[in-house]
Amino acid sequence: MAHRFFALLLVALALPSFAQDDLMNLLDAAQGPVKKSPVAATFKGTRIVNLQTNELPASGVGQLIISHRFGTIVERPLYNFGGLDVAQMRLEYSYSPAHWLNVGLGRSSANKTYDAFAKVRFVRQKEEGMPVSVVYYHSTNLNTTDFNDGVPQRYFTDRLAYAHQLILARKHSDALSLELAPTVVHYNLVATPADPNDQYGFGLGGRYKLTDRMALTAEYFARFHRPAGFYDPLSMGLDLETGGHVFQFHISNARFMNDPSWMMQTPGSWGKGELYFGFNLSRVFTHRAPKMAKEIDVL
Amino acid sequence: MKKILLTTALLVAAWGASAQRFLAKETYIRFFSSTPVEDIEATTNTAVSVWDKATGEVAFQVNIKSFTFEKALMQEHFNENYLHSDKYPKATFKGKLTDASAVNWDKDGAYTAQLKGTMNIHGVDKVITVPVTVVIKDKTPSISSKFKVKCVDYNIEIPTLVLAKIAEEIEVTVKAKFDLMKS
Numbered sequence: 001m002a003h004r005f006f007a008l009l010l011v012a013l014a015l016p017s018f019a020q021d022d023l024m025n026l027l028d029a030a031q032g033p034v035k036k037s038p039v040a041a042t043f044k045g046t047r048i049v050n051l052q053t054n055e056l057p058a059s060g061v062g063q064l065i066i067s068h069r070f071g072t073i074v075e076r077p078l079y080n081f082g083g084l085d086v087a088q089m090r091l092e093y094s095y096s097p098a099h100w101l102n103v104g105l106g107r108s109s110a111n112k113t114y115d116a117f118a119k120v121r122f123v124r125q126k127e128e129g130m131p132v133s134v135v136y137y138h139s140t141n142l143n144t145t146d147f148n149d150g151v152p153q154r155y156f157t158d159r160l161a162y163a164h165q166l167i168l169a170r171k172h173s174d175a176l177s178l179e180l181a182p183t184v185v186h187y188n189l190v191a192t193p194a195d196p197n198d199q200y201g202f203g204l205g206g207r208y209k210l211t212d213r214m215a216l217t218a219e220y221f222a223r224f225h226r227p228a229g230f231y232d233p234l235s236m237g238l239d240l241e242t243g244g245h246v247f248q249f250h251i252s253n254a255r256f257m258n259d260p261s262w263m264m265q266t267p268g269s270w271g272k273g274e275l276y277f278g279f280n281l282s283r284v285f286t287h288r289a290p291k292m293a294k295e296i297d298v299l
Numbered sequence: 300m301k302k303i304l305l306t307t308a309l310l311v312a313a314w315g316a317s318a319q320r321f322l323a324k325e326t327y328i329r330f331f332s333s334t335p336v337e338d339i340e341a342t343t344n345t346a347v348s349v350w351d352k353a354t355g356e357v358a359f360q361v362n363i364k365s366f367t368f369e370k371a372l373m374q375e376h377f378n379e380n381y382l383h384s385d386k387y388p389k390a391t392f393k394g395k396l397t398d399a400s401a402v403n404w405d406k407d408g409a410y411t412a413q414l415k416g417t418m419n420i421h422g423v424d425k426v427i428t429v430p431v432t433v434v435i436k437d438k439t440p441s442i443s444s445k446f447k448v449k450c451v452d453y454n455i456e457i458p459t460l461v462l463a464k465i466a467e468e469i470e471v472t473v474k475a476k477f478d479l480m481k482s
Contacts, residue, residue, distance in 0.1 A: 026320075027358055243376070243460070
């Protein structure tokens, strides 16, 4: 009898302590299943080197990128200070009016090219489910150099070239991200009759994080139309993140930065040591801040 | 005799089972880092908290990714580089008032007390005691607290490059308005 009593008492006493261990489970239940959040920060920058990534600046955020590509490393390196005396540059500013859209303008030294570009995010990689992020990228490029080829009649439209790109990116792990970017570039005017107006290629890129704020990157662009004198661009770099800035330092055989030039018309060759130092420096500006959570009144 | 014992046991059991619990589904939490260079603020109101009146235990839980910053990039860095929220998605606290009698549940009013328990941030447990204000209204509590956490206590590394911008001690504000749970 007394045994039974003690058994019951033990059960009774155990109940509240059960409840105690339950407390965290109860909170889990109250919070509901954690929403499968999209995978963030597949890449540190919106570009790897020249190749676009699946990243867009956040909604309401503008981004300034200042890029330099110096002269060849091997040509009179002392005289030209490793190429630093002869720089190509590109300036761009973009803005994201929505989390899925980024639009921007750029100006590159090569062919004195102005460009307008847009990035549209269709799909984001999810922690569970969707395995890749899918982004479409477009640029319209205006070559503003003097026409000096002796042809008497030239049209404004001859100056235009367009790039269309689909970016498929995947963050495999915290450290490793890879992307594939099938691309077509349309030139309204090509150099020779042998050159097609539509030229196809695909970009391959990746990054490997060394620390939270440092990553190795590489990109390669394969062309299907391969005229003599041009090479596939291959670049390798280092990303450094410092709060609001991302510094990207790299070595590449591509010296031009506007899409029609760097993708299909890279004259430099790794084999001949025609390599260039370069950097991209990005800085973001918040034009429209996200809504903060409302403080509740407890008194 | 048998009956009395049985009744006693059942009563004790009933007391445990009917333990009153209070839940705050929209708990507000704010981080505030202040340096001469920059003030950084992050807030959420999707944290949850529970107060078990019988055991006196209070617990809080928040999804790290639910914090909103004024600058989106800060939020990304907060998750990616500082709190590693993929690995440690939640921060929790579980503790008790150091003096349960500091709060009179039967009398409306504001009471100051100390809450002692285990904080878990970034996968690191630390026992802390924080000051709280408990407001009782109609036998239902609200709680608010403001305290500081040291990043280094939770192995949250701040690189020297941004030391000027991120405070070593972060001020945390917690506010929860409880409702009686129906069981």
